[in-house]
Structures are given as structure tokens and as C-alpha cells.
Amino acid sequence: MPVFPTLFPGTIWQTNVVVIATIFLTGLIVFVLLRLAVARMDMRHPRGLQNLVEWAFDFSESMAKDVMPSEESRRFVRPLAFIMLLFLFVANWLGLIMTITVHFDPHAHVWGLSPSDLQSAKGDVELFDSPTSNMSMALGLAILVWLISHARGLRHPIKWFRHLLRHPPFGLLEEITNPLTHGMRLFGNIFAGEILLGLLLRAPFAFHFIPWQLPFIIAWLLYSGFVATIQAYVFSILMCLYIGMKSFEADSQH
Structure with missing residues (x-):
């Protein structure tokens, strides 16, 4: 299995350089797509990229409407769901579009990697x-969602505390396992797809x-593309669900 160049190797601050670079690249791609979509907006006859982005926004709005308990919580989560959906869609597809692996002398010292690595x-x-094929990145996103949901819940501390103790001790256990399953589901699907693709290549x-493996590569690319798209949706709608469960506005249906 290939390794990745790192910063601060051997410390608790060890950082995967490729993950950091591709996070910024994903953000840049999303920014450019959105900027191009609004560059020549036509409110009467949307077309091209504008039409695609509007469809994605309507989809995320519908997703938020289905799971959020109040209009206030929908307004809060709508832009977050839209950006998360676009970001994960691009991030999940990056490794399917292109992978770059360089072969070095196994006895060399390269970018924080020891000869044994x-x-x-x-x-x-x-x-x-x-x-998103990196476990730390996927879990980091899940923990971010967890923090946002609890920060929103703490706006109504009494209701938030009652929510945690609704089914003791399972309520507390659920709050611990939710970010783990949320992140690991995303990581596992993307990582497994890229590992098998790498083996076929x-x-x-x-x-x-x-090239006997060519039809299998094509079939697996199509399947992995479908999984990458579905996982962007699954992560985003679960984010809406977790935030909605801790939105205790007056008109909530909890």
C-alpha cells in the first residue's frame, strides 16, 4: 500500500501533506464552480453551470426541509448543507478522476518518510x-458536525440536557457513536473503492x-462514482438530521 508525504513525522502533529493539499484544491474547485455559475446569472432562463448549481441548491433545500424540525433551523442549515454536498461530491471524486503515485528508492529519506516506511x-x-479516503479527514468532518449540532442545542440548555438523558445510558452512548459512524461510513466507502481501483491498475x-483488467476498471469506476455521489448525499443528510435533533426552537416538532 502506498504511503504519503508527511510533516512533523513521529509526533502527535504528524500531518498528511496530500490530504491538506487536496482539501484546499477541493475548496478551490467549489469556489471556482460557484463563481462561474453566478458570473452571468440569468434569472429568467438559467442554463449551463448556473442551472446545475441551482439544482444542487434546490436539492439541499429539499433535503433540509425533510429532516429539520422548524423554519428557523432550515434557514440555519440550508447553506451548510449546500456547501457540504458540493464539497464532498468534489472531494469524493478526486481520487477517481486522477491518482498520482511516484516510485522512490526504498532506502531514501523522502518528505518525512523513513526508509522502513x-x-x-x-x-x-x-x-x-x-x-475523504483519509480517516482523519472524514472523522474531522463528522466531529465538526457534532460540535455544530451541540452548539446549536446549547442555545436551549435545559432542553439539550433533557435530550441527552432521554434514554440513559443509551442517549449518551449514541452521542459518542454518532460522529464515529458518521465519519467512518464516509471514509470506509471512499477508501475501499480507491484501494480496489489501485489494485486493478x-x-x-x-x-x-x-489488458484483462480494463473492463473491470471501467465497471468499478462507474460503481465507485455512484458510491462517491451517494456518500456525499448520505453524509449531508445525516448532518441535517443530527443538527435538527438538537434544534429546540419553539415551533419544533420534537
Whole structure:
């Protein structure tokens, strides 16, 4: 399995450089897409990229409407759901569109990687991948959602406390497991898809010239693209659900 260049290796601050770079790249792609979509807005006859972005916004608005308990909570989560949906869609697809692996001498010191790291990876260093195929990134997003939901719930501390103790001790246990399952579901699906794709790409040709794996690569790319899209939706709608469960406005239906 390839390894990744790191900063501050061997410390608690060890950082995957590829993940940081692809997070910024994903944000840049989303920003450019949105900027291009509004560059020539036509309120009467939307077309092209504007039409696609408006469809994504309407979809996220419908998603929020289905799970949020009040109009106030819908207004709060609507832009967050829209950006999360776009961000994860782009992030999940990055590793399917392109992967870059460079082979180094297994005995060299490369970007914070020790010779033992390179030897275990047979010298393969990954330089481009989906950021959501990294467990820390996926769990980080899930923890961010967890913090936002509890921060919103704490606007009504008495209702928030009653919510935590609704089914003791299972209510508290659920609050611990929710961010774990939320993040691990995203990570597991994206990581597994890219690992199998990498194995197919590295498989040797039959008789040194027959690309037997080509139809399997095409089929797996199509399936992984579907999974990447679905996981962007699943993560976003669960985010709306978790925030909605801790939105205790006067008109909530809790």
C-alpha cells in the first residue's frame, strides 16, 4: 500500500501533506464552480453551470426541509448543507478522476518518510488522492458536525440536557457513536473503492500484453462514482438530521 508525504513525522502533529493539499484544491474547485455559475446569472432562463448549481441548491433545500424540525433551523442549515454536498461530491471524486503515485528508492529519506516506511510501501509514495479516503479527514468532518449540532442545542440548555438523558445510558452512548459512524461510513466507502481501483491498475497484463483488467476498471469506476455521489448525499443528510435533533426552537416538532 502506498504511503504519503508527511510533516512533523513521529509526533502527535504528524500531518498528511496530500490530504491538506487536496482539501484546499477541493475548496478551490467549489469556489471556482460557484463563481462561474453566478458570473452571468440569468434569472429568467438559467442554463449551463448556473442551472446545475441551482439544482444542487434546490436539492439541499429539499433535503433540509425533510429532516429539520422548524423554519428557523432550515434557514440555519440550508447553506451548510449546500456547501457540504458540493464539497464532498468534489472531494469524493478526486481520487477517481486522477491518482498520482511516484516510485522512490526504498532506502531514501523522502518528505518525512523513513526508509522502513518506503520499504513497507515498496517505494510507492502517493501524491494525489481523495481527501475523504483519509480517516482523519472524514472523522474531522463528522466531529465538526457534532460540535455544530451541540452548539446549536446549547442555545436551549435545559432542553439539550433533557435530550441527552432521554434514554440513559443509551442517549449518551449514541452521542459518542454518532460522529464515529458518521465519519467512518464516509471514509470506509471512499477508501475501499480507491484501494480496489489501485489494485486493478497495478495488476499485470495477461501474457504481458492483454489488458484483462480494463473492463473491470471501467465497471468499478462507474460503481465507485455512484458510491462517491451517494456518500456525499448520505453524509449531508445525516448532518441535517443530527443538527435538527438538537434544534429546540419553539415551533419544533420534537
